[in-house]
Amino acid sequence: xxxxxxxxxxxxxxxxxxxxxxxxxxxxxxxxxxxxxxxxxxxxxxxxxxxxxxxxxxxxxxxxxxxxxxxxxxxxxxxxxxxxxxxxxxxxxxxxxxxxxxxxxxxxxxxxxxxxxxxxxxxxxxxxxxxxxxxxxxxxxxxxxxxxxxxxxxxxxxxxxxxxxxxxxxxxxxxxxxxxxxxxxxxxxxxxxxxxxx
Amino acid sequence: xxxxxxxxxxxxxxxxxxxxxxxxxxxxxxxxxxxxxxxxxxxxxxxxxxxxxxxxxxxxxxxxxxxxxxxxxxxxxxxxxxxxxxxxxxxxxxxxxxxxxxxxxxxxxxxxxxxxxxxxxxxxxxxxxxxxxxxxxxxxxxxxxxxxxxxxxxxxxxxxxxxxxxxxxxxxxxxxxxxxxxxxxxxxxxxxxxxxxxxxxxxxxxxxxxxxxxxxxxxxxxxxxxxxxxxxxxxxxxxxxxxxxxxxxxxxxxxxxxxxxxxxxxxxxxxxxxxxxxxxxxxxxxxxxxxxxxxxxxxxxxxxxxxxxxxxxxxxxxxxxxxxxxxxxxxxxxxxxxxxxxxxxxxxxxxxxxxxxxxxxxxxxxxxxxxxxxxxxxxxxxxxxxxxxxxxxxxxxxxxxxxxxxxxxxxxxxxxxxxxxxxxxxxxxxxxxxxxxxxxxxxxxxxxxxxxxxxxxxxxxxxxxxxxxxxxxxxxxxxxxxxxxxxxxxxxxxxxxxxxxxxxxxxxxxxxxxxxxxxxxxxxxxxxxxxxxxxxxxxxxxxxxxxxxxxxxxxxxxxxxxxxxxxxxxxxxxxxxxxxxxxxxxxxxxxxxxxxxxxxxxxxxxxxxxxxxxxxxxxxxxxxxxxxxxxxxxxxxxxxxxxxxxxxxxxxxxxxxxxxxxxxxxxxxxxxxxxxxxxxxxxxxxxxxxxxxxxxxxxxxxxxxxxxxxxxxxxxxxxxxxxxxxxxxxxxxxxxxxxxxxxxxxxxxxx
Numbered sequence: 001x002x003x004x005x006x007x008x009x010x011x012x013x014x015x016x017x018x019x020x021x022x023x024x025x026x027x028x029x030x031x032x033x034x035x036x037x038x039x040x041x042x043x044x045x046x047x048x049x050x051x052x053x054x055x056x057x058x059x060x061x062x063x064x065x066x067x068x069x070x071x072x073x074x075x076x077x078x079x080x081x082x083x084x085x086x087x088x089x090x091x092x093x094x095x096x097x098x099x100x101x102x103x104x105x106x107x108x109x110x111x112x113x114x115x116x117x118x119x120x121x122x123x124x125x126x127x128x129x130x131x132x133x134x135x136x137x138x139x140x141x142x143x144x145x146x147x148x149x150x151x152x153x154x155x156x157x158x159x160x161x162x163x164x165x166x167x168x169x170x171x172x173x174x175x176x177x178x179x180x181x182x183x184x185x186x187x188x189x190x191x192x193x194x195x196x197x198x
Numbered sequence: 199x200x201x202x203x204x205x206x207x208x209x210x211x212x213x214x215x216x217x218x219x220x221x222x223x224x225x226x227x228x229x230x231x232x233x234x235x236x237x238x239x240x241x242x243x244x245x246x247x248x249x250x251x252x253x254x255x256x257x258x259x260x261x262x263x264x265x266x267x268x269x270x271x272x273x274x275x276x277x278x279x280x281x282x283x284x285x286x287x288x289x290x291x292x293x294x295x296x297x298x299x300x301x302x303x304x305x306x307x308x309x310x311x312x313x314x315x316x317x318x319x320x321x322x323x324x325x326x327x328x329x330x331x332x333x334x335x336x337x338x339x340x341x342x343x344x345x346x347x348x349x350x351x352x353x354x355x356x357x358x359x360x361x362x363x364x365x366x367x368x369x370x371x372x373x374x375x376x377x378x379x380x381x382x383x384x385x386x387x388x389x390x391x392x393x394x395x396x397x398x399x400x401x402x403x404x405x406x407x408x409x410x411x412x413x414x415x416x417x418x419x420x421x422x423x424x425x426x427x428x429x430x431x432x433x434x435x436x437x438x439x440x441x442x443x444x445x446x447x448x449x450x451x452x453x454x455x456x457x458x459x460x461x462x463x464x465x466x467x468x469x470x471x472x473x474x475x476x477x478x479x480x481x482x483x484x485x486x487x488x489x490x491x492x493x494x495x496x497x498x499x500x501x502x503x504x505x506x507x508x509x510x511x512x513x514x515x516x517x518x519x520x521x522x523x524x525x526x527x528x529x530x531x532x533x534x535x536x537x538x539x540x541x542x543x544x545x546x547x548x549x550x551x552x553x554x555x556x557x558x559x560x561x562x563x564x565x566x567x568x569x570x571x572x573x574x575x576x577x578x579x580x581x582x583x584x585x586x587x588x589x590x591x592x593x594x595x596x597x598x599x600x601x602x603x604x605x606x607x608x609x610x611x612x613x614x615x616x617x618x619x620x621x622x623x624x625x626x627x628x629x630x631x632x633x634x635x636x637x638x639x640x641x642x643x644x645x646x647x648x649x650x651x652x653x654x655x656x657x658x659x660x661x662x663x664x665x666x667x668x669x670x671x672x673x674x675x676x677x678x679x680x681x682x683x684x685x686x687x688x689x690x691x692x693x694x695x696x697x698x699x700x701x702x703x704x705x706x707x708x709x710x711x712x713x714x715x716x717x718x719x720x721x722x723x724x725x726x727x728x729x730x731x732x733x734x735x736x737x738x739x740x741x742x743x744x745x746x747x748x749x750x751x752x753x754x755x756x757x758x759x760x761x762x763x764x765x766x767x768x769x770x771x772x773x774x775x776x777x778x779x780x781x782x783x784x785x786x787x788x789x790x791x792x793x794x795x796x797x798x799x800x801x802x803x804x805x806x807x808x809x810x811x812x813x814x815x816x817x818x819x820x821x822x823x824x825x826x827x828x829x830x831x832x833x834x835x836x837x838x839x840x841x842x843x844x845x846x847x848x849x850x851x852x853x854x855x856x857x858x859x860x861x862x863x864x865x866x867x868x869x870x871x872x873x874x875x876x877x878x879x880x881x882x883x884x885x886x887x888x889x890x891x892x893x894x895x896x897x898x899x900x901x902x903x904x905x906x907x908x909x910x911x912x913x914x915x916x917x918x919x920x921x922x923x924x925x926x927x928x929x930x931x932x933x934x935x936x937x938x939x940x941x942x943x944x945x946x947x948x949x
Contacts, residue, residue: 043543055574065469070417071410076621077473079255080876083540110410114915117405127408131400131842134589134850135271136407137541143408162255165884170878171540172271172590175887177846 004040022127040104045067045113060084062100063110071111071140075169082141082168086110092148111140114147123147126185127178134172141168155186218477243306247351248868249332251304252325253282259370260351261286261293266306267318268298269403270591272562272907273843278838284394285326285351288367295402298563308562308663310593310720312806312905315839319903323386329376331384334372364583389837389899396897396905401636414588415559418546424453426607427476427617429462430627431676432826435715436485438462445480456610461604461676465611473620487868488715489819490940496531496635497657503709504656509551510696512732513703516789518650524744525650530636530732531932533863536879537631537721541589542624543596547604553580558601558806559588566664570605573668573677592854595629595718598664598667602673605935627672630690630864631657631721635855642744647754648699650736653696653706653819655729661687662719663684681717690724696913697733698801698920699755716866726802727855727915731933735918739929748920749797751797758801760834760898764810765799767832767894772812774785783927783947787820793827794925798884798917802909807835813917818924819944822937824922825886826856831910832894836901849891855914857882861934889925 020116044149051066057176058077063069072095075083079097086095087109088185115121120128123143133139142165149164151160156164161182244251244264253263261283269275275295283290298309306318330350337355338345341363349358356364366372389395408410408687441462444454451471456463490498507607519525546557554574560566563583571581588597600617608615614807619627635656643649644769662684668674669682681833696706739749749769756762768774772798777901782795794817799810829852838844861880865873873879915933923929928947932939 007636035823053468057468060470064417065419068419069410070413073414073416073541074618075542076428076876078621078875080621081540087890089419110407112410115409117409120405120409122404124408128400128405131404133401133404133407134273135539135587136404136412136845137414137539138410140410158398158411162884162887169881169883171538171592171854171881173850173882174846174847175853175884176883176891179884179887 016172018076019028030136038101039114040100042100042103042108044108045110053100057147058096059098059100059103060095060109063108068185069110073137073140075138075141080169082145083138085141085144086169087144090148090151092145094172111143114143120171121147123150123181123185126181126188127161130177130181130184132174132177132181134174138168142170142178146185150182154189156182158183171194215369221617231644241336244302246304246306246321247379247734249325249328249378249380252322252380253329254375255329255367255371257371258366259292259368259451261288261367263295263322264299264303265295265297265318265322265909266304267314268309268369268561268563268585269587270309271587272314272847273320273840275403276399277315277839278319278322278396278568278896279841280397280399281315281323281328285323286330288353290370290394290399291352298560300563300567300583303563305564305609308565310561312802312907312909314905314907316902316904319839323852324380324382325386327386328378328380332376332378333367333370335747337365337468340365341368347437350714364629369939385693385898392899395837395839396899397840399840400482401843408937412836413586414541414559415546415588416541416544416618418557418586418616420546421793423614423616424465424467424611424908425472425617426463426465426471426604426615428619428623428624429464429476430478431460431480431483433488433490433715436460436483439482439484441482442480446475446478449475449600450480454611456607458606459677459679461606461673463617465607465615476502476620483609486884489866489868491868492866496656498849499633499635499658499711500709502711502714503656504712506707506709508708509692509708511705512701515650515652515703515705518703518791519639519641519652522643522650525590525639525641526736526738526739527637527639528736528929529736530638532634532728532731533933534633534718534866535631535858535862536625536714536864537595538862538881539591539595539624542619543600543623543628544588544598544616544618545601546614546616547601547605547608549572549574549605549608550612553582554608554682555582555584556601556605557584557586559591559597560585560601561591561594561597562663566601568666569664569668569671569674570602572666573602573671573674574605574609585751593631594629594721596664599627602668602671606673606677621876625874625879626871629662629717629719632660632718634691634725634728638732638736640839641739642675642735642740642746642751646744646746646751648701648740648751649703651704653695653733654709654713655691655707655732656709657725657728658711658714658716658718659684659686659692660690660718660720660724661685662717684719687720690720692729693724693803694726694729694733696756696804698804699737699752699763700757701755716864718872718923720772721912722854724798726908726912727858728896729797730800730912731915731919734913735799735919735931738796738916738923742780745778745780747778750776751775752799761799761810762897764808764832764834767896768812768830769797769809771832771872771894772830774812781924781927787941787944789818789820792817793923794923796917796920796922796924798913798920800909800912802912805907806904807833807906809833809913811910811913811917813914813921815918815921815925817922819926820878822939822941822944824860824918824935826860826888826918828890828892829888829914830892830894833906833910834895834896834898835904835909836898836902838895838897839893839903843892844895844906847906851908851910852891852914853882854887854917855911856888858911859915859918859933859935860886863934896925
């Protein structure tokens with residue numbers, strides 16, 4: 001069975017400063033994926049996708065390698081760091097330890113489903129406004145986890161934010177700004193906390 | 199279009215049609231082509247002397263900069279743009295950026311040592327000033343006016359007082375070459391006139407990073423790309439007794455088990471298949487116990503070190519110590535630590551018969567070419583390394599090593615291969631920041647100044663970066679069966695070994711540990727955080743023993759006004775209350791929280807940024823738990839290019855330093871690193887961060903910019919130790935300050 005990798009065309013963000021590099025190195029070809037054994041339909045960011053993978057394949061690899069959704073990141077593969085966090089039916093889940101077969105029929109939202117550089121989700125906007133990133137590798141997990149928090153608790157205390165984020169790791173030491181960004185988003189109200197649920 | 203790598207094509211060829219390719223979509227190797235905007239031609243071979251190597255201007259008025267210094271997550275790709283925008287009078291948004299490409303960018307040296315703005319920025323400023331002068335001369339010719347009558351703003355040269363006579367940079371030179379060497383003669387702007395440098399410009403890549411659009415090396419996908427994983431022995435030096443390739447032959451998607459010497463890797467069609475095969479492959483290793491018992495680690499350093507080097511000496515420290523009435527002695531210990539990037543190291547390699555392209559988060563794309571070429575048996579001109587940002591760097595982590603892994607696996611299967619290390623690979627195989635041992639002695643004389651100061655430190659190397667020898671990379675080591683010494687950097691372990699205090703009788707001696715079975719290299723700050731932990735703890739001990747306020751004792755040995763300024767700024771901002779008496783000891787193992795405040799000061803690398811830190815801690819004597827509540831830092835790194843970027847760096851240094859000080863140590867047994875995930879090597883969590891990090895930035899427009907990527911880490915460990923002492927009267931002299939160690943120190947302080 002063949003699966004087509006649909007590469008999202010990279011568009012330059014507002015300042016158009018990425019004109020030079022990133023999309024130069026993103027493959028856009030049709031990638032042959034032999035040996036995949038099972039056809040599955042998963043609903044991601046409001047759209048259905050037919051994917052083929054062994055049932056126990058981590059959802060993370062399917063999102064990244066078949067759907068080219070690079071927001072979720074591989075950090076540990078152990079469910080310890082949170083870099084791979086996505087929403088499954090609105091709840092933050094670690095896609096590195098979630099089998100793809102377990103999410104059929106459920107609504108999956110990734111960082112890309114929240115917003116774009118041109119139309120960022122209020123939390124993404126807040127992370128930009130607070131410049132709450134250094135390397136940014138953990139930020140997917142930070143935003144996804146915070147979005148789930150704000151969906152259930154629109155006006156969390158600082159303690160509640162810290163408590164909710166405690167399961168996610170950042171190595172650059174951007175914690176102070178991440179907390180501020182979540183506070184900012186909460187103060188501004190988050191209209192659509194979990195993005196397009198489809 | 200051919201899909202073979204285009205290293206055989208000339209730069210002129212692939213750049214000639216760049217203007218089309220920027221807007222077009224094509225298959226690989228677009229990366230090799232769409233590298234400048236508006237049909238501009240880049241220099242034939244990047245040389246630091248040639249202006250065309252640094253920047254080109256397209257017909258579309260866009261400026262494409264070719265920077266050897268790379269974005270490691272610290273924001274330099276924004277700060278360096280600011281420097282170019284300022285000097286060239288071009289809007290920041292119009293600058294496109296190419297970084298760290300061994301075939302396209304000037305080799306500015308590795309992106310290390312907080313040098314990107316200081317050294318890299320200075321080079322770019324000179325290049326932009328040269329371009330500015332060239333554009334003025336071109337405009338003078340075309341507009342038929344002297345240069346002195348021309349003005350430049352927003353990418354336009356115009357005649358002063360006659361706005362109708364104007365030419366854009368693109369109209370002046372778009373698509374053409376400057377053909378000019380960088381003379382250094384054109385004047386650079388007076389900082390008083392700066393409009394872009396010095397402003398908190400938002401980082402250019404953050405919108406893409408928070409929306410999943412930023413392309414990390416982990417996100418690179420090439421047509422036909424397959425996935426590799428490495429199968430590591432327990433440690434370097436282990437021998438491969440047997441490997442059963444058939445053990446994974448029936449697993450789906452497996453393309454090849456690759457073995458070269460003791461290098462073993464698997465390649466599979468899909469990532470999860472490679473992960474499964476790497477776990478399943480039946481390899482037996484013989485690992486002899488070579489690591490010392492953790493309890494004997496520091497003693498082993500002393501027995502392994504056979505030479506010593508006097509880093510600095512004044513007067514006669516030994517005699518001064520002998521004649522001191524109340525000498526103070528203390529031993530400090532620092533453990534092995536990890537860079538511990540959140541994303542395990544990753545690289546993509548496309549190795550063909552006639553050349554190789556490697557996408558890597560390396561700190562030195564140019565420097566990685568020769569060892570990769572040697573590993574592949576190719577000449578260096580056939581290998582191209584393209585920097586692509588990775589997870590946070592913090593020094594020499596696994597980025598270079600995984601590039602070699604990917605290159606070997608790609609060569610073996612003849613297809614592009616992406617390799618990402620597992621979490622265990624990362625924790626067990628990245629080069630570690632060295633453990634260090636310190637023995638300090640000193641005394642305060644009757645005049646209330648430090649009469650004697652001796653420092654002896656033992657350390658493995660802080661620099662083991664790849665050389666031309668591929669055995670400096672893990673894959674090369676495993677292929678060859680033995681490691682080669684990496685690029686030694688003698689200054690690493692000695693960074694801030696000697697303080698900047700003026701001391702009349704001082705002897706600072708380093709004792710290098712020439713080889714140690716754990717591979718060590720550069721971790722943020724190199725020896726500076728460790729050395730400063732020892733020095734700044736010890737001066738606090740001297741102050742306490744002599745009954746002198748610790749800030750006052752430091753001030754008595756400093757005359758540099760910038761040093762005094764950061765110290766006074768931090769003390770004032772934090773509301774420091776001078777104290778002469780030693781703190782009241784906590785007495786009982788009470789649950790009553792004890793509050794304390796500590797101070798430390800470091801001038802990074804003795805000639806770079808000045809940093810003073812005041813730290814407030816809570817200590818619970820019964821549990822030994824330490825919580826850093828508030829941190830106040832005053833920081834002077836000369837001219838500030840981007841104040842918010844600087845704040846972000848200082849905050850990051852502070853938080854990471856708290857983590858390293860309170861929590862981090864590599865665990866190992868006699869054969870291997872055993873702490874191979876986030877439970878075995880815990881780092882600071884949100885519930886452990888300070889409530890506030892209060893910064894005072896001292897801008898010095900009249901002083902050159904120095905780096906800020908590492909400096910603020912250095913005073914933190916001692917400031918925390920000094921705060922614990924202030925809170926409890928107990929001195930913690932071994933990092934990390936775990937609850938057990940703090941409780942032990944509390945018990946020791948009672949006798």
